[in-house]
Amino acid sequence: MRKTLVAANWKMHGSKAFAEQLLAELNSGLESGECSAEVVICPPFPYLGVVGVAAENVEQLALGAQNLSEQPAGAFTGEVSADMLLDCGVRYVIVGHSERRSLYGESSELVAAKFAAAKSAGLTPILCVGESLQEREAGKTLDVIAGQIQAVIDLGLAGTWHNAVVAYEPVWAIGTGKTATPEQAQEVHQFIRQQLGDAGAETQILYGGSVKAANAAELFAMDDIDGALVGGASLEANEFIQICRAAD
Template identity: 65%
Template sequence: MPNPLVVANWKMNGDRAFAGAFFSALDLSGVVADVAICPPFPYLMQVVESAGKMGSGKLSVGAQNVSAEEAGAFTGEVSADMLGDCGARYAIVGHSERRTLYGESSELVAKKFAAAKGAGLVPIICVGETLEEREAGRTLDVISAQLQAVVDHAGAESWRGVVVAYEPVWAIGTGKTATPEQAQEVHRFIRERLGEAGVETPLLYGGSVKGSNAAALFAQQDIDGALVGGASLDAKEFTGICRAAG
């Protein structure tokens, strides 16, 4: 099974002072899980520098988004090569907020996935269903289609060396969370859907993960870690989640 991974997604929060204070309070001593911090773009290099000073081989930095394009007249976009040049290791693609608020299709997400991987980054591809889709019993169909878009664009072999995060849209920023059993059911489906690559692919749960529910989620067989939103803004709580992961 893959090593546990916990990813902090700060979203559009913080400033230079916040980033400095966060790392001053972050304590990864004894943490087994790999850890990644995904700050807003302007603070990426500051966070890379701070992570380097901690001297932990388990701490990496990622981006919250990436362009599907390599270079050119795409004002406001940031390419995968640029992110790698700044020291990023990971790139989140297809976060539910990108899909729902900015209309990113599964096809565009697949292109971003391929762009990140092609530049040597590790894509963290997010999949998940809305409340309406869950209540209609379509959860697995929706996730299957989101995963299939990647296969259609990049091929089934592209699943090696990536991370998949299941984040039910209805649990993002609402305080609600899937039960450990609900999350496990979807994670098991994803692992099977990935075929041979699923054995080594870290599967993360995202959706109001907190220190109070992390251990119960991580106890599930196919949950390898978490994509943490709001709770990642509190260094002490985030540290607790990392410890719960292993």
């Protein structure tokens, strides 16, 4: 049975003091025993250490990163390798977030290379896939997502989806206050699971698109939604705790 996973993507927000305070509140909320989900916190790179220390004290809390290089090492100023993340206690890493694709021009092929780098190092990649508003309105949602997933499949990695997570994030619902209906999200999640083949039954597929405490339970009730990749709401301890508790 797939376990619910809730991942927090802090994006480029916070400070050391903010991270320490939020983690203290989050730890207190998780220790109450009212949340059965596994929780991943993905802070900006400078605060991996702060979150890592907190994660050591809470069994269900894991450390994640927001990005990585596809290169193992070398003269790549400003980049961070998979092995470096592993050395810092990171267990999960987001690859192909819509902001990386749209703002920084990351192609599906580059995202696939980052996915492979994470897998090679023993990290669990959280592969983000999703369509823009124009693509949805043109009826291309499933074609776009199939192409993004196929780029990873084309690498021919042994056990591609073992210890990997997929996150469906409709780009039109990120930071806009709009959210796909549970039925819309379920349709795409079911399609993704089919695209993964035999591994689909065991692979966690998260929803990421303006997830809030108010809509989390309804989304999590869908058969193929195994949790959430949470953006803005993960910066508020009580809101994020309520999302985590919705898994129950």
